[in-house]
Amino acid sequence: MKELFILAVVTVFTLLTYYLVEPFAHSQMHKHVESEGFAYKDLPALTKKGDATRGKDLVMGAGACVGCHGIKVAGIAAPMDAVTAAQSYGVNPPDLSNAGVVFDPKFLAALIKNPAHALMLEHKYNAKSGKTYPMPQFYGAGGDMDQEVADMVAYLQSIAVKKEELTPDMAFETACGRCHAIHYEYNLDGKLHPAWTQIGEKPSFKHKQDELAFETKVLDYQDSLTKYLGTLPPDLSMYIRSRGEHYIKTFVEDPQAYLKGTAMPRVGVTAEAADKVIEHLENVGDSKRHMREEIGKNVMIYIIIFAIFAILWKKEVWRDLH
Numbered sequence: 189m190k191e192l193f194i195l196a197v198v199t200v201f202t203l204l205t206y207y208l209v210e211p212f213a214h215s216q217m218h219k220h221v222e223s224e225g226f227a228y229k230d231l232p233a234l235t236k237k238g239d240a241t242r243g244k245d246l247v248m249g250a251g252a253c254v255g256c257h258g259i260k261v262a263g264i265a266a267p268m269d270a271v272t273a274a275q276s277y278g279v280n281p282p283d284l285s286n287a288g289v290v291f292d293p294k295f296l297a298a299l300i301k302n303p304a305h306a307l308m309l310e311h312k313y314n315a316k317s318g319k320t321y322p323m324p325q326f327y328g329a330g331g332d333m334d335q336e337v338a339d340m341v342a343y344l345q346s347i348a349v350k351k352e353e354l355t356p357d358m359a360f361e362t363a364c365g366r367c368h369a370i371h372y373e374y375n376l377d378g379k380l381h382p383a384w385t386q387i388g389e390k391p392s393f394k395h396k397q398d399e400l401a402f403e404t405k406v407l408d409y410q411d412s413l414t415k416y417l418g419t420l421p422p423d424l425s426m427y428i429r430s431r432g433e434h435y436i437k438t439f440v441e442d443p444q445a446y447l448k449g450t451a452m453p454r455v456g457v458t459a460e461a462a463d464k465v466i467e468h469l470e471n472v473g474d475s476k477r478h479m480r481e482e483i484g485k486n487v488m489i490y491i492i493i494f495a496i497f498a499i500l501w502k503k504e505v506w507r508d509l510h
Contacts, residue, residue, distance in 0.1 A: 195495070221438045221445045226459040231294045231306065236335045238342025246340050250329035251300070253284065253340075261285040261347050270366075270387040274409045277322040278416025280366050280387070288345035289354050290362045295456030296344060297337045300326045307453035308444050351460055356468035357381070359461045363440075364424070367413060367452075372425040374472050381471075386413060417451040428469040436469065437462050 247253045256273075258266030260283055266273065270280040287296065298306035304313040304321040313321040329336055349358070361384075370384040382389040385406045393399035414420045427436060438445065440462060443452040457465065 219446055221442070223434075223438050223441055226292065226441055226457065226462060228292055228294050228456070231298045234293055234297055234334075234338050234341065236332070236338035238335075238338035238340070238345075240339070240342040240346040242336075243339035243341070243343030243346075246329060246336055247284075247343055251326055251336075251340055252324075256281045256323070258283045259285055259347070271405050271409050271412075274412035274416075279322075279413055280409070281323070282362055282366060284344060284347075286348045286354065286358055286362050288341070288343075288348035289351060290348075290359055290458070290461045291456045292458050293341050293345070295454075296341045299323075299456065300337050300340060301333075306456065308442070309451070309453055311449055312451060354461065354464055356464045356471060359457070359464035360384075360468040363455050363457050363461060363465055367417070367421040368424045370425050370472050371423050372472050376471050386410060419451075421452070424469060424472070426473045428466065428473040433466050437466060440465070 247259075253259075254264050255267060256277070258264055262285075266281070266283065268276065273280040291299075295306055302325055303323040304310045307321070309321065313319045326337065326340075327333075365384060365388075366386055369386055373383045374381050382391070384390070386409050387406055391402070393402070410420055431439075440455045440457065442454060443450050444454075
């Protein structure tokens, strides 16, 4: 029993040391912000039931959404390539195919009505600064504006994939991929996922000049993005390991809570989409985690069995000596 007591003491102090060095250290290095569950309590709820058919007409017509955005699922290409769009707006407007499943409906409605407010960027875009947000406000098409906005949101929801069909890659691309790069390629379930740039996946090139031409486009895009935001957003390849899930999710939920006055907009994703983004970052930064966890369990089982046999063998030896 004495040996078991010693083992228990060593185990407790080992776990305590790990806690003090790893999770506790992270909590001290970064400001701790509690999540509100992606409820966006500052945004008004939708009070109207949307009609997707009317919403389609608005998105294609009076809403003028397709003047800046592509909708691949509807066969509508973006009016400009990513680099040209970034030169015009600072960042490439997202394709709207999955906006209805990635973004919260309240956020989408607020974004259509007043982008700077929904994105929490009114400190940057206001009358005093003289700056207006690149995405124009929707002032209505002559009817009940709340109904019209609800119709547009309903249309975006109708064309998006179902929640269960939203993949981590799709969530990341829609929510984060126009500002953040991921330099690491990774292999998941036997499929190689290329590195991600702000203008899309980095292809494999047969000729060096083609690769240089692509990299030039990426640099041109990054120059526009840097001017727009004031700094180039960080590469997210290892962010899940350097910051952790809680930090990333709460930062995405409310960047101003961490960095007052930051140019990073509130992303407006749903809680489910945020989980998908986290999963994508885990796939990139820790793609072997499932294998490691399985090996870790087997190692722990081996250590426990080894300890039991060691204790029994020790008792047997001491019994013979006595």
